[in-house]
Amino acid sequence: MDMPLLVASNLARTYTGGSATVRALDGVSFSIDRGAFVALMGPSGCGKSTLLHLCGAMDRPSAGSITLEGRALGGLSDDELTRVRRDRIGFVFQFFNLLPTLTLGENIALPCLLSGMPVAEATGRAATLAARVGIAHRLGHYPQEVSGGEMQRAAIARALVHEPALLIADEPTGNLDSENGARVLALLAELNREMDITILLATHAQEVAAAAGRVLRMRDGRFAHDTAAPSTPLVGHARAAASV
Secondary structure (H helix, E strand, O other), X not given: OOOOOEEEEEEEEEEEEOOEEEEEEEEEEEEEOOXXXXXXXXXXXXXXHHHHHHHOOOOOOOEEEEEEOOEEHHHXXXXXXXXXXXXXXXXXXXXXXXXXXXXXXXXXXXXXXXXOOOHHHHHHHHHHHHHHOOOHHHOOOOHHHOOHHHXXXXXXXXXXXXXXXXXXXXXXXXXXXXXXXXXHHHHHHHHHHHHOOEEEEEEOOHHHHOOOOEEEEEEOOEEEEEOOOOOOOOOOOOOOOOOO
């Protein structure tokens, strides 16, 4: 049996400001298999983004552990975590985060260029991904010259151009109208199905979560329910990892 791509065990994250301590995550455990499409669902403040940041090697847990592709992230230096983010994880955010001084083609190719890939190869990959997500005709345009939906498609292509192990999407339709949001969701589901891309997506919207094959519902920094086992809520701190 293949090893899960991502394993989180008893994750906790607390933030301290002045005399107040906020426990954003409270003992979360789960695993994700390769090729899965998993949605984290819950209201604002339930811990979704905090969990994404930990799984994406953008932050360190206060307690617990995370393993990506069999590699424990907790023991890595900051430089090693940077390489993990650059080489093995792709990110898609609500506000696109495209560089306004670069064309869409240059934005898409940037992760490959930063990793030292030859310009011709990076440009070729960017063109291939742009065609795959339906914006090949926009490669020479700047972000401010295209629609929000096209910017998000470019952001998705940029997140995948370096062939990461995991795609993390934080409210990827939150800044789009309903039509473009539906198109982006359909694209993510298609990429997951046809290219076997593993996706971990956070949302507060039921219609967005419905695109995923599995939904983990969060409340107050814990898991409340896993639709992979609809009759078995994840009780308390969800200490037993739930496999896809």
